[in-house]
Amino acid sequence: MAMAPELQCTQWFNTEVPVTLAALRGKVVVIEAFQMLCPGCVSHGLPQVQKMRHVFPEDRVAVLGLHTVFEHHTAMAPVALQAFLHEYRIQFPVGVDMPADTGPIPRTMAAYGMRGTPTLLLIDRAGRLRHQHFGQVDDMALGAQVALLMGEGVTADVDASAACAVGEACAR
Numbered sequence: 001m002a003m004a005p006e007l008q009c010t011q012w013f014n015t016e017v018p019v020t021l022a023a024l025r026g027k028v029v030v031i032e033a034f035q036m037l038c039p040g041c042v043s044h045g046l047p048q049v050q051k052m053r054h055v056f057p058e059d060r061v062a063v064l065g066l067h068t069v070f071e072h073h074t075a076m077a078p079v080a081l082q083a084f085l086h087e088y089r090i091q092f093p094v095g096v097d098m099p100a101d102t103g104p105i106p107r108t109m110a111a112y113g114m115r116g117t118p119t120l121l122l123i124d125r126a127g128r129l130r131h132q133h134f135g136q137v138d139d140m141a142l143g144a145q146v147a148l149l150m151g152e153g154v155t156a157d158v159d160a161s162a163a164c165a166v167g168e169a170c171a172r
Contacts, residue, residue: 004029004121004129005111007066009095011078013085019093021127024062028149029123033066033097033109036084038117044136045118046090051139052146053092060150065094068109068117124149 004021012018021029032049034041046065053063067081078096085094097106112121115134122131122145131145 001128003127004123007095008098008107010098011096013082013094014091015093019064019095021123025127026125027060027062028125028146029062030146031064031066031121033068033114033117033119035069035117036081040136041118048139056146061146063092065092066097066108067094068097068106070104070106070109122149124152
């Protein structure tokens with residue numbers, strides 16, 4: 001199973017220090033990749049991970065947002081994102097995906113091979129990408145998946161197909 005690529009962000013909101021996946025080892029990491037002008041992100045993805053942040057203990061599950069803009073770059077500048085996060089009362093850390101040197105696809109989005117937003121990433125306690133899902137994920141299924149990952153040992157050699165039972169795309 002491959003290690004999750006590190007997040008490549010130009011700035012962070014709702015945290016005093018930049019967040020790294022390496023610093024979060026030992027926790028399950030839930031990342032919601034979104035754009036603030038994406039209807040599915042606003043109506044489902046972001047509210048879902050906000051609930052996750054309140055349901056699971058912060059010392060065991062880290063919830064992050066990744067604002068990964070691949071279209072309408074001018075309308076979704078960091079100053080607009082800051083207002084959006086305030087208006088929607090999003091309090092978990094949110095990173096701004098670093099633009100690519102060429103083309104519209106930001107660096108973290110490209111590193112994970114994301115197809116669009118919303119994309120949900122689940123990273124296990126050892127730092128391995130265990131689940132990647134484009135689109136809407138059922139709340140109950142996601143909660144069960146996170147609970148399973150919480151129960152695994154950091155160095156456990158777990159069958160990836162069992163851990164990826166939910167959704168259509170899993171890293172191997």
